Every structure is written in structure tokens, then in C-alpha cells.
Amino acid sequence: MTDSEKIVITVESDLEDLVPEFIEHKRENAEEILGCLQKGDYEKITMFGHRMKGAGAGYGFDFITEMGKVIEQGGKDRNDEQIKKSVDDLVAYLGRVEVVYE
């Protein structure tokens, strides 16, 4: 799998109107986390991670739940490198994801 390949995610059609907003939120979250990282606000980073963890798979995005866990732990550990890497992975994932509604 190369970076340019799409990742196809199937989501229930009744969530169709929610998903684009959800993905957009995650992009914003990624920016916010990087902002927090500059300010050293790890508490907020932990919170963002926790929310991602609790929401991702509910929408069908297990990867986002996984990233949420790593970011939450990174925030707790104040591990800048881990946080930054996870955010990069998240942004890359969001760029490649293609949602199919069924």
C-alpha cells in the first residue's frame, strides 16, 4: 500500500450527513493538537486523544480510535515525538480515507 492509495471505509448510510463533519472535526483537532503541543498544553492533548478514542470506531473509523489512544497516552506521558508522529499519521489517514455509505 502506498500513501496515495485510498482507504475505503464503509459507514452506515444513516450517518452519511454526520461523517464529513466528523472527518472535518478530526482535521481541526489535528491542528489544535499541534497548537497545544507548541503551548505545552498536554492536558488538552490528552482530552483530544480521549475523545477520539471514544468516538472513532462508533462512526466506523477504528483507526481514529487507535490514534486517539496513542495521542491520549502521548499527552499523559508528555511525549512530544509520539504526539507529533500520531498527528502526522492521523492527517495522512484523513487525506486518504474514502467513505462509502451502505
Added chain:
Amino acid sequence: MELLEFLDSNTLDNLSKDIADKFNLFISKHYDIPFTIVDRDGKKIISSSEKKWGGFNLSDSVRNDLDSGKQYALEKKNGSIYELIIGLRVDGSNKGFLSCEIDFSDKTFLQFSGHSEESTKETMVEMIVAYVSRCCAFFEEQENLKKCETRVKHSENALDVLRDHHQEIAVENIRQQEELENKNVQLQEKQAQLEDYGRNLEKKVKERTKELLKQKERAEEADKLKSQLLANMSHEIRTPLNVIIGFVDLVLSDELSDNHRNYLEKVKRNGALLLALINDILDLSKIEANQVKVEKIPVDLENLCEEIYSNMNTLILQKGKNIEVRKNFCPETKNYILTDPVRLQQVITNLIGNAVKFTDTGFIELGTSLPKGDHLLFHVKDSGIGIPDDKQDMVFQTFQQADMSTTRKYGGTGLGLAISRKLVELMGGKMWLESKEGEGTVFYFTHPLKVHSSPALLKQGNAKKETPEKEVLEEGVVKERRILIAEDSPDNQLLAERILTKYGYEVFLANDGREAVKFFKEKRAKIDLILMDIQMPNMGGLEATGIIRDMEEKKNLRKIPIIALTANAMKEDMEKYLAGGCDDFVAKPINRKLLLSTIKNYLK
């Protein structure tokens, strides 16, 4: 006697004197003392120094006479001269003898008799022998006296010996005493040594105990970590599995080709089996790590049994089987008993699940009885395939079913009975089975019958389901159910709202615990249930739940059902939420079916 008749006493005395003169001096001596017997003229007759018995020239006839016990012998020497030999006897044996020559023609003798020479001779001999005998008796006496003296002397010696002995004993006593003292000292040394060992041992035991305690702590810590790991792992496995099952469920609710439906149902069934297996492994590992604690709260047993009975009917309907469902409860079932309702239900449900699995026709019966005063006996009886005799023990072991083909044909994890038996034992009972192949099986288990007399103290476990129903009755209207979602994540707010509104619920939102409490305070009547996220900023879900429960208590309000939403799915966490006032919990990320069924439980 004849002699006495013709000898007057004077003559006899003179005669005696005469003979005495001849012997007296010498014979009065002890034989051992050298003596010589001499005749009247001083002529030597015999000397003891010759010490001869045989050296003495005795004729054969004399010797024979003496040897055969005669006291004397008389031997003719020359004319009227005879030699008289007298045995000197002591204790009946000859010790020596004396001899003297007697001239029987001697006028001295003849004067006595006037009779013949021969008769005078015999009388004379007899007299001499009698005299010698008397002398011998005297000697014998002397001899005895002497022996006495010797004995006395010996006794004196013995006394000396005794005295010596006594002294020896005294010396020995002192020696023994010294030895004893030595031994005593040695003993004291040994005792001191022992005490020292004792102290050392005590010290060593203390050290070892400390070490063991440390090891125990480490082992317990490792056990706890293992349990934690298992719990986490099961959560990690459960989350994606739930997503898989959830999605399959959703797909199955759409229109599908028969082929696709068939495949997806297989996926769903296997997913569910895998989920059950994970749950069972988690359960079993916790029981084995002694982490499962059974509760003892008052439970309306009849209510519980009826509920299980009703579920049993539903299960059989679902399976499409034509089985008669029976119940057979004893009067004691009407009591409130102290038990762990969740675990008791788990055990009975497992037994019923097995019965339904292995029974195609006939009946299944759930019943109770009271064979002994202090234990209720539960039974689940079926008319199913039964278990062969040699497999009956096996079914209680982990991962064992009666037959490997059973798993393929009937499914199941093979852990259910092992878990059930352990739970029954934890609750203070025993579990066993009776079965006949082809006829059916009865599973029995006992449960201590501890009756609780005050139902007023019942925990919410039994009471919770009454709440919404009562509310409906009291308010008199059946209304649209309204739910407050306290959740800080906008994504989950939206998701929960979407799911709930789709199923006809009216939804209110609170962004954190504080908002939830505020909403409850102001608009309590507007909501029927709260979905409470646990981890929220400003005020967490547990804190908010605590405040709400306090308010209800103060104002004597009916308790509103609160379902915890949580991304922490470990059992310890769940127990914490329940203890904190939540009625139930749903793990995040949200599984729509689980969320809906849980809410439905509280809003019938």
C-alpha cells in the same frame, strides 16, 4: 551291760581313769594339732605328724573293718596281747585313728571280772571305744566352736569387707556425683546452645517469612497484572469484534441476497461465539485469580426465577424448537434470599442454555426444592441427548465438552459449566449432574438458604425495573421517552443523538457533568434516563451521578436510571461505576445495538 553288772562303779571309775591317763592329754587336742598317743609306759602309739591312714600298718582285716564303717578293730598280736585300733570320727567319717596294745592277761583287767578272759576283753574294748567316742564328740563340739569362731572371724572379715565396700561405694558416689555435675554442666552448655539455635531459628524464620511475604506480594502483583492484562486484552479484542458484529448486524437489517445473508449470518454467529469465548476466558481467569467476589444482597428469588423462566421461553421460541417449558418451584422460593443475583442468574442461564442446546423434543424444567433445611436445591432438567457415563466428569473441566464433535455441532466455548460450578462453589454450594444417554440430563446445584426478612432494604437490582413502569402509571400518560446525553465529545454527542432520535427518543445534550447536574436540577421532570459519559472536563460523570443521587435522596425523588458511557471497559471500572450510583454501563466506542438494548431495559 553285762560289764556294768559285774563291775562296781569304783572299779569302772578307776578303769576309766586308767585309760584316760593313757589318752587324755593327747586326745583333747584337735586332730589337726600334732599329737602322739602313747601307752601307759610312755611308749608312742601313733603320732599325727605321720599323717598316715594307710601308712599305718593295718592288716587287711582291720582296714576292711574300719572302711566298712566299724568304729574299731581288734587284732591279736602275741598271746594275750592285742592291738586295738579305734577310728576317730567326726561327722560320721574317720578322721584318723588311734591304736593301743592291750594285754588282756594283764591282771588289772582280769581283776574286774573273775570271768573268762574273752568276756573281759569285749567289755574292756567296748568301754574304751565308748570313751574314745565321747572324746571325739567333745572334739567335734570343740571343732564346731572353732568353726563358729572362724565364722565370726569370717563375719568380722565380712564386716571389714563391708566397711571397705562402703568406702568404695562412698568413693563411687562421689565419683558419680562429680560425673553428674559434669553432665549437668554439659547439659547447661547444650541448653545454652539450643537457646542460641532457637534464637537463630526464630531469626531465620522471620527472615524467611519476610522473604516469602515479599514473594507472595510479588506473585499477587503479577497475578493482578495478569488479570489486568487479560482484562485489557479482552477489551482490545472485544472492541473491534463489537464493531464487526455491529456492522454485520446493520448490514443484515438491509435487503440482501440469500447468499449474502447466509454468509453474513455465519460471520455474525462466529463473531458472537468469539465474543462469548473472550468473556468466558476473562470470567474464568478472574475466578481462578480469586478476583471474583460474590455479593450477598437480599433478592426476590421468585421474581428472579420467573424472569429466567420467561427468558427461557423466549430462547426456545428463538431457536424454533418445540419443547415444553416447565417450572417447579418450592414454597421457599417466595423468600428474599441473600445471594448474588447476577451470578445466580448467570449460572441458571448457562444451565438452561445447555439444556436448550442439547434438547430437540420433550421438555426442559427449571425447579427448586428444599431437601435439607439450610440449602436450596436448584435443578435444570431436560429430555435431551444425555451424557454418557464416562463423560460426565469431563463436562465440568475447562474447554471440555462430552465430545469434540459437540463443539462443531452445538457450539459453545466449553467453559460455561466450569465457570458455573466455580461460581456455585463461591456462593457456598455444590454442583453435580445426573444423566442417562438418550433420556436426558439433570443438573443440580445447591445454594445456602439465608432468608432476608426485610425486603425494604432491597438493593436497586430488584427494584430498578419498576421505576419507569411506575412512572407511567402514576403520571397516567405514555409519553415519548426523553434522554439526557452528558458527553463532552461533540462527535459522540452527534452519534448518540443520531442513533437515539432514529429510534424515537427525544434527546437533550449536556457538555459535561456540571451541565448535566444543572439540567437535572431544573428540568428533572423532562427526562426519563441519563446517558452519562464518565470522563468529562469540569465535572466527571461519577461526580455528577453522585450529586444527582444525593439530590434524589434529599428530596425523596424516585431514582432516575443512569447509564454510564465509558471507554474504560475493565470490570473493576464497571464495578466502580455501579457502586457510584450508575445502574448500568455501555462501553465506548458506541455499539448501537448494545446501547439501544440497554436503554430499552430501563425504559419499558
